[in-house]
Amino acid sequence: MLIRINSYGDTPTPASEITPRAVFESRREFIRQLAVGSIAGGTLLEMASREAFAQSGAAQKLVSAMNPAYALMEKKTAYKDATTYNNFYEFGTDKADPAQTAGSLKTRPWTITIDGEVKKPLTLDLDALLKLAPLEERIYRLRCVEGWSMVIPWIGYSLSALLKKIEPTGNARYVEFTTLDDKKQMPGLHSPVLDWPYVEGLRLDEANHPLTLLTLGMYGEVLPNQNGAPVRIAVPWKYGFKSAKSIVRIRLTRDQPRTAWNNAAPHEYGFYSNVNPQVDHPRWSQASERRIGEDGLFTRKRKTLMFNGYSEVASLYSGMDLKKFF
Numbered sequence: 001m002l003i004r005i006n007s008y009g010d011t012p013t014p015a016s017e018i019t020p021r022a023v024f025e026s027r028r029e030f031i032r033q034l035a036v037g038s039i040a041g042g043t044l045l046e047m048a049s050r051e052a053f054a055q056s057g058a059a060q061k062l063v064s065a066m067n068p069a070y071a072l073m074e075k076k077t078a079y080k081d082a083t084t085y086n087n088f089y090e091f092g093t094d095k096a097d098p099a100q101t102a103g104s105l106k107t108r109p110w111t112i113t114i115d116g117e118v119k120k121p122l123t124l125d126l127d128a129l130l131k132l133a134p135l136e137e138r139i140y141r142l143r144c145v146e147g148w149s150m151v152i153p154w155i156g157y158s159l160s161a162l163l164k165k166i167e168p169t170g171n172a173r174y175v176e177f178t179t180l181d182d183k184k185q186m187p188g189l190h191s192p193v194l195d196w197p198y199v200e201g202l203r204l205d206e207a208n209h210p211l212t213l214l215t216l217g218m219y220g221e222v223l224p225n226q227n228g229a230p231v232r233i234a235v236p237w238k239y240g241f242k243s244a245k246s247i248v249r250i251r252l253t254r255d256q257p258r259t260a261w262n263n264a265a266p267h268e269y270g271f272y273s274n275v276n277p278q279v280d281h282p283r284w285s286q287a288s289e290r291r292i293g294e295d296g297l298f299t300r301k302r303k304t305l306m307f308n309g310y311s312e313v314a315s316l317y318s319g320m321d322l323k324k325f326f
C-alpha cells in the first residue's frame with residue numbers, strides 16, 4: 001500500500017485518527033439537521049448512536065442469523081472506526097476519503113456476472129444474490145497488510161454456495177474478482193495509483209473454503225459504500241487487500257489471475273498473501289499488529305497470529321513453502 005514508515009517502524013498517524021475537518025463538518029451538518037428537524041424521529045436515535053455522520057444515507061437493516069461457529073471472544077471494532085478508517089482507493093488513498101466520497105456510488109440496480117470456466121454462467125441482481133443462501137452473521141478478524149486490524153461482524157454466506165450453482169468446469173483452478181470501474185462514480189479512478197480495475201483472486205479451493213464469505217452487510221445493516229457495497233468478499237486468513245470490494249464480476253480461470261497489488265509491486269504483495277507473522281513485508285515487520293480503537297497510534301501490542309488465527313485453513317497449504325509463495 002502507499003504508506004511511509006516512521007521511526008517507530010509503523011505507519012504515520014493516519015489523518016483519520018485525528019478527526020478530520022470534513023467529518024467535523026458533516027457532524028456539524030448532522031447536528032444542524034437535528035435542530036431543523038429534517039431527520040426523521042424513528043431513525044434519529046439509531047443514527048446518533050452509530051454516529052452515522054459519514055454515511056450517504058440512513059443505513060438499511062439486514063436480517064441474518066448469528067453463526068455460532070464464527071463467534072469471537074474479542075471486542076468488536078466500533079462501527080464508527082470500521083466505517084471511517086477504510087482502504088478503498090477508488091475513492092481516494094487517505095483512510096478518511098472513502099467515507100467522505102463514496103456517496104457517489106450507486107448500488108442499485110447492481111448485477112454481478114459469474115462466468116469463465118463454468119458450465120452455467122449467471123448474471124444475478126442484488127435481490128437474487130440476497131436470496132441465494134441464508135444470510136449469516138459471522139464475526140471475523142480483519143488484518144491489513146499495513147499492520148493494523150479490526151474485528152467485524154459481517155453478514156453473508158459462504159462463497160461456495162454461489163460457486164456450486166455455476167458448476168465450475170474441470171479446467172477451473174482460480175477465481176478472479178473484479179471491482180466496478182466507473183470514473184463517474186469513483187473519483188479515485190482518475191489517479192493512476194493502480195492499474196484499474198481492482199482485481200483480486202483466490203485458488204478455487206481457497207474460494208470454496210467455508211470461511212470465504214460473500215459479504216452483503218455488516219453490523220446488522222447492508223454494507224456502507226465505503227466498505228464495498230453492495231457486495232464484497234471477506235477472506236479472514238489473508239491480508240485485507242485480497243478481499244475485493246464492490247464486485248461486478250467473478251470469473252473462474254485456468255491460470256492464476258493477474259491481481260492489482262501483485263501487478264503493482266510483486267515483491268511486496270504476493271498472490272497468496274496469507275497472514276503470516278514469520279514472513280515480513282520487505283518494508284516492515286508482520287509479527288505484530290495495532291488493533292484499531294484499542295492500541296495507541298503507533299503501538300502494535302498484539303502478536304499477529306498465523307493465518308490470522310484461522311488455523312483450519314492450514315491444510316490448504318500443506319507441503320507449500322509459504323516464504324516462497326507469500
Ligand code: MTE
Pocket residue numbers: 001082085086087088089090142143144145179198226227228239240241242243244245246
Ligand atoms: N477493494 C477495492 N476495490 N479497492 C481497494 O482499495 N482495499 C483493500 C480491500 N479491498 C481495496 C479493496 C484493502 S487494502 C483492505 S485492508 C480492505 O479492503 C479494507 O476493507 P475495509 O475498508 O472494509 O476495512
